[in-house]
Amino acid sequence: MARSIFAGGTDYRGQSIDDIKKDLIDTQDLLKKTVRLFEKDLEKLKELGKFKYMDFDFRASTYDLINFFKTSIDDIDLIIEGINNGLNNVHMNLLENMQRLSHEKNKHHRKMFRNYYNPEYRTLHFDIIEELYQEGGDVTASMFDLGNMVERLQQFIVDRRNEMSINITNNIDKVDNLQQNSGHATGYQYNQRCETQNDIDEIIYLLKDIAEKLDKENKEELLEYVEDFNEDLKSSTPRKSRIKSTWTSIKSKLTLESVANIATITTSIPNIIDMGEKIINQLA
Incomplete structure (x- = not known):
């Protein structure tokens, strides 16, 4: 269907479920294309010998977008499966979560670029x-519409007492070990686990990046802890x-003078530690 020229302005209330499904598939295709582009561009920077000089915060934002896009591809798979086999409130939560995160990450990515000083313009x-x-900003903005689908799709939810639960055991490859011991999770719990998984992937990216800047001994030790x-x-x-x-061992390594003196990462270490503490606190 024709979408609004304004990011987040598409009105789905009068659209057919087939139109919405097509837009979801188109969005998924765009995300896959963008992930390939980002990975290709990062590889080019490595080949040019410029990757290690890339602004740390902008690079972290770029890797965060890659992870967000990959997670969204899997979430859209679940929503399309719901359209085909029966929608429930978990699918609505996924759409609203993607819309919220796309706003947050669009704002953050643009801010990191504006703060990027580089004389090689x-x-x-x-x-x-x-x-x-540019692509990071455009693609996250294109996801603003996802939450607008909820009002229309809610009309197709079957009224069942237990509809708020979703068995994610059969979708384990798509949701990366987000199952509870019972194999079921409420929509709220599912989204909380998705956000925690995003945080885990992001902090692993950042810690490995720091390790690459260290001397051989510290690098190998930190990478072992990170794995x-x-x-x-x-x-x-x-x-x-x-x-x-x-995590205590990783924090000890991060606070070593030899690590703290690396100018390109000093300002980010407190943020990384805060992120790690948040993950620890979210563990059951």
Whole structure:
């Protein structure tokens, strides 16, 4: 269907469910294309020897968008499956969550680019940076419409007492170990777990990036801690005591003078530590 020329301005209240499904598929295709473009551009920067000089905060925002787009691709799969087999309130929550996050990430990505000082303006290197900025802003803005679908799709929800629950066991490959022990989660719990998963993926990206800037010994030690941290967090039966112990080791490494003196990451270390503490606190 024809969408509004204004980001977030499309009115779906009078549209058919087939029109909405087509827009979801088109959005999913755009996200897949953008992920490929971002990964290709980042590889170009590495080939040019410019990746390590890329502004840390903007690079972190770019990797965060890649993760957000990949998660949204999987979420849209679940929504399309719901359209085909029966919608429920969890699907509505997913749409509203994507709309909310797209606003937040659009604003953040543009802010990080505005703060990006680079004397190599209009070089091939900076043209790639600008493409990451432009596409990131455009694609997140195109997702503003997703929440507008909810009012129309709610009309197709079957009225069942237990409709607020969704069995995500059969979709385990799509939701990356977000299941509860019972294999069921409410819409609220599902969204909370999705957000936690996004935080985990983001902090792993950032920690690995910091490790690449360290000397060989510190790099190898930090990467080992990070891998353990990642595996334990994504375990179907995470052990909080082990995770907290590994996180303590990571924090100790981050606060070493040799790490803190790396100018390109100093301002981001407190944010990374705050992010890690948030993840720890969210563990059951």
